[in-house]
Amino acid sequence: MRLSVIGCGYLGAVHAACMAELGHEVVGIDLDESKVRSLSEGVAPFYEPGLPEVLRSALDSGRLRFSSDPADARGARVHFIAVGTPQKSGSSAADMTYVDSAINALIPALSPGDLVVGKSTVPVGTAQRLSATLRDAGTGALLAWNPEFLREGFAIQDTISPDRLVYGLPAGIDGETARALMDEVYAAALAAGTPLVPTDYATAELVKVSANAFLATKISFINAMAEIAEVTGADVTQLADAIGHDVRIGRRFLNAGVGFGGGCLPKDIRAFSARADELGVGHSLGFLKEMDAINLRRRDRVVALALRELGAEFPRKKVAALGLAFKPNSDDVRDSPALEIATRLAAEGTSVTATDPEALRNAQRVQPQLTYTASIDDALRGADLVIVATEWVHFRELDPVIVRELVTTPTIIDARNCLDADRWRAAGWTYIGLGRP
Numbered sequence: 001m002r003l004s005v006i007g008c009g010y011l012g013a014v015h016a017a018c019m020a021e022l023g024h025e026v027v028g029i030d031l032d033e034s035k036v037r038s039l040s041e042g043v044a045p046f047y048e049p050g051l052p053e054v055l056r057s058a059l060d061s062g063r064l065r066f067s068s069d070p071a072d073a074r075g076a077r078v079h080f081i082a083v084g085t086p087q088k089s090g091s092s093a094a095d096m097t098y099v100d101s102a103i104n105a106l107i108p109a110l111s112p113g114d115l116v117v118g119k120s121t122v123p124v125g126t127a128q129r130l131s132a133t134l135r136d137a138g139t140g141a142l143l144a145w146n147p148e149f150l151r152e153g154f155a156i157q158d159t160i161s162p163d164r165l166v167y168g169l170p171a172g173i174d175g176e177t178a179r180a181l182m183d184e185v186y187a188a189a190l191a192a193g194t195p196l197v198p199t200d201y202a203t204a205e206l207v208k209v210s211a212n213a214f215l216a217t218k219i220s221f222i223n224a225m226a227e228i229a230e231v232t233g234a235d236v237t238q239l240a241d242a243i244g245h246d247v248r249i250g251r252r253f254l255n256a257g258v259g260f261g262g263g264c265l266p267k268d269i270r271a272f273s274a275r276a277d278e279l280g281v282g283h284s285l286g287f288l289k290e291m292d293a294i295n296l297r298r299r300d301r302v303v304a305l306a307l308r309e310l311g312a313e314f315p316r317k318k319v320a321a322l323g324l325a326f327k328p329n330s331d332d333v334r335d336s337p338a339l340e341i342a343t344r345l346a347a348e349g350t351s352v353t354a355t356d357p358e359a360l361r362n363a364q365r366v367q368p369q370l371t372y373t374a375s376i377d378d379a380l381r382g383a384d385l386v387i388v389a390t391e392w393v394h395f396r397e398l399d400p401v402i403v404r405e406l407v408t409t410p411t412i413i414d415a416r417n418c419l420d421a422d423r424w425r426a427a428g429w430t431y432i433g434l435g436r437p
């Protein structure tokens with residue numbers, strides 16, 4: 001089937017490449033010409049394990065191409081919308097200008113019988129509004145909403161073999177037509193037994209934001225327990241293991257630390273709350289504001305711990321910041337706790353040297369004033385304090401005995417509780433975890 005994918009960022013580039021790999025003929029469209037150039041040359045414009053290989057293979061097959069001209073969507077039968085929906089500046093709501101302009105630019109390229117499929121994460125009510133836009137423009141095209149649940153770092157696997165597929169469909173016969181096209185797009189996943197939830201627009205939109213709200217709540221819950229552990233001498237990692245043995249609770253997403261960041265969880269819970277306020281049911285999501293606050297307090301906590309450990313001399317002290325990405329296996333620094341902590345400590349006047357296996361370029365772009373190095377050893381050399389804020393395997397596997405030789409003061413804040421505390425202490429380190437004695 002011929003497909004277009006509008007917006008080729010972390011979501012769209014992966015979706016376009018994977019759909020072509022599955023046998024569809026795909027054109028990926030992005031306004032950013034440098035991204036289009038890079039993708040067309042088979043160079044992934046961001047770090048995502050497995051993407052370069054899938055991109056190369058799909059380009060070589062002749063089934064995948066990229067363009068910066070929305071008119072090139074013409075001829076495709078299904079058009080995926082994968083543009084960004086960031087937080088609006090000065091508000092907690094989602095900025096819908098990219099989605100709206102993508103739809104407006106796509107309209108002239110549509111033919112009757114085409115299907116436009118929204119994948120971007122949007123406020124509930126968006127699909128209804130956009131379907132009216134397509135109708136009023138006389139396109140004869142239908143609209144479906146097909147939220148995306150991929151995780152950065154596992155994006156290829158999550159796209160080819162998703163946990164579930166959700167179709168938000170129009171009512172009646174249009175819904176059946178849209179569903180048949182969607183089934184054709186996702187034939188491989190459906191044949192492999194992927195659970196399918198066909199539903200209405202509003203439910204599909206809400207499934208997406210409620211899934212992210214639930215994940216954010218799980219992380220903030222355990223971080224709230226970390227706050228309690230810090231004043232009682234308890235160990236939040238043991239607590240998480242113990243409650244996680246209950247299969248109704250589950251251990252995943254109960255890793256206490258510096259909390260969630262990235263281009264999705266933080267902005268999605270804020271946009272969800274803002275939308276509930278608009279709908280007059282803000283009270284139903286009041287708890288999400290608390291989840292957000294708990295999350296941000298963890299960043300304050302790490303900055304405060306660092307300043308406490310550095311003492312009054314902190315402006316003359318050197319900090320090694322290990323990690324800049326919002327999580328390992330990604331180069332994404334959007335709302336990254338690790339980058340925020342490094343930036344705040346540098347702004348306090350300490351001398352921070354930051355490193356990350358993949359996120360240096362992105363971090364340099366948004367915080368050019370920080371000192372960066374690609375070498376972990378260079379970051380560590382002469383440090384008075386080491387902070388691990390992204391749990392890359394490169395940092396988890398550091399040998400505390402060897403690292404001790406490099407630093408001036410063997411003190412480490414493990415802001416992701418990802419190190420073996422006993423091993424670091426045995427090597428003579430002052431080890432500080434979050435929510436741990």
Ligand SMILES: NC(=O)C1=CN([C@@H]2O[C@H](COP(=O)(O)OP(=O)(O)OC[C@H]3O[C@@H](n4cnc5c(N)ncnc54)[C@H](O)[C@@H]3O)[C@@H](O)[C@H]2O)C=CC1
Nearest residue numbers: 007008009010011030031032083084085098102120121148
């Ligand atoms: N990053 C992720 O892991 C996931 C993201 N999402 C959602 O997917 C959407 C996209 O997210 P990301 O890919 O992370 O954002 P991104 O910022 O990496 O990519 C968005 C892309 O859209 C392009 N763009 C903007 N306006 C355009 C237009 N009118 N026409 C063509 N291209 C246009 C931009 O140049 C950019 O390359 C968001 O709504 C996000 O919440 C959903 C699930 C996973």
Ligand SMILES: O=C(O)[C@H]1O[C@H](OP(=O)(O)OP(=O)(O)OC[C@H]2O[C@@H](n3ccc(=O)[nH]c3=O)[C@H](O)[C@@H]2O)[C@H](O)[C@@H](O)[C@@H]1O
Nearest residue numbers: 148149150151152219253254255259260261262264326327
């Ligand atoms: O809507 C989205 O864009 C995506 O958002 C998240 O995916 P992602 O942002 O890639 O990353 P996660 O693995 O969910 O991690 C999010 C943040 O939570 C943090 N986290 C995660 C788990 C945990 O136990 N503790 C914790 O602090 C991570 O370090 C990271 O900063 C969801 O997991 C995806 O299902 C969803 O599609």
